[in-house]
Amino acid sequence: MTLSENLFENLRLELRRGCLTLAVLGQLRQEHYGYTLRKALAERGLAIDESTLYPLLRRLETQGLLTSQWREEEKRNKRFYRLSADGERIFTQLVDEWRSINAAIDNIFAH
């Protein structure tokens, strides 16, 4: 990878990092377990590594934004996540913030 490609890749990761939490919270308005969550995000255009997603889920749960429960499905124990009450509240605030940032960026690009 050239220096320029490396720089772009680093900046791209930085840009994505801020969006992932919002994307995960948004997708968990419906219940998912890790693998289906990853698939759903990928189908909607946001591919995310397992090594990023699963620790992120743990962190969001520790922060009280998600709840989880183990359930058996298809003879396998799976951990299902969904938004908590706090998570829904924070998610709504983050969506407003996201829209505000989007509008500002669009404004900057327009000039």
Next chain:
Amino acid sequence: MELLDRYLEAIRKHLPWKRQDDILAELRANFEAQLEDREAELGRPLTQVETEDWLRELGSPLRVAARYQPQQYLIGPSLFPIYWMMLKIVLLWVAIIYCISNAVLLATERLSWHALPHLAVSLPFSLLWSAGVITLIFAAIELVSVHFPEKLSKVGALHNEWSPASLPPLPKPQKDGKRRSYAKAVTEVVAQSIFLSIWLIMPHYPVILLGPAAFAVQASPITYAPVLAQFYWSVAAFSFIEVFWKAVKLARGTWQEKGQVQRIVLAVLGLAPTLLMVSAPGRIYFLLKQSGALPPGLSLDVLNQGIYKISVFILVITLLQLAWEVGRYLLNRQHQRAAAL
């Protein structure tokens, strides 16, 4: 799937031990779901090679487990600036003290000159050891602040407690329009350290100060009065303080400031050696040795009086310098207050 089991077991070893089972169970469920999807796409089980390629995509067990660690760095971003500053100060001082102490030991023949190459090679190890100790101390502080945040809640807020009013003034450029350079500041510290080393070695090698006359002085009937020993140590202490102050400014990155307060403090401290000389009991600086007698025509009184007059002259000059610095400082304060209004 034996390879997946081995992969998960390898991840387990690096997970936080309290949550190993929970994290591993979740990883197993997700990885097995992924595996099923891949096998469903191919319409057959994965081969050994395909499984290895897939696990390689997931990442090494250490890397996968590392993301579940609560602390991802040895010294975090809030503590790092303080750590970096302390490291620079400590390393600078270790180097200075190492060089001065070994120079004195070499000069006083407590170390052989043959040890010089060994001393030169040992300095980097001393610096490395000091850096290791400082790093361990700050890593311990970081560990406590992560796991017991209530005990060190002020660590993260250290940078928030500062006042813009206490910011240092802008450095004035030199007369040629350039700012005081880093190289010049370093040279001053090194030169002053060398002076201090020479000053400390001098009693054992008076030839450094007096040249060949040192031998004549040693053979002469004259000896030093106690006040000269006090003068000697007061100059050493003053020089040490000056080197220390400059080294700290170098490490903190404020070497460009001349520092009016610093000049005043140093001028006050610089009075001490001269005051000692002026207030010497009986104004006696040199004495006759017990068994000595001066050659005809030479008088100790004349020598002592001469030294007294020189000391008074230096004292007056130093007091005038101090008055000048204090006057400038008060004038600047007045201008700053007027500008603020």
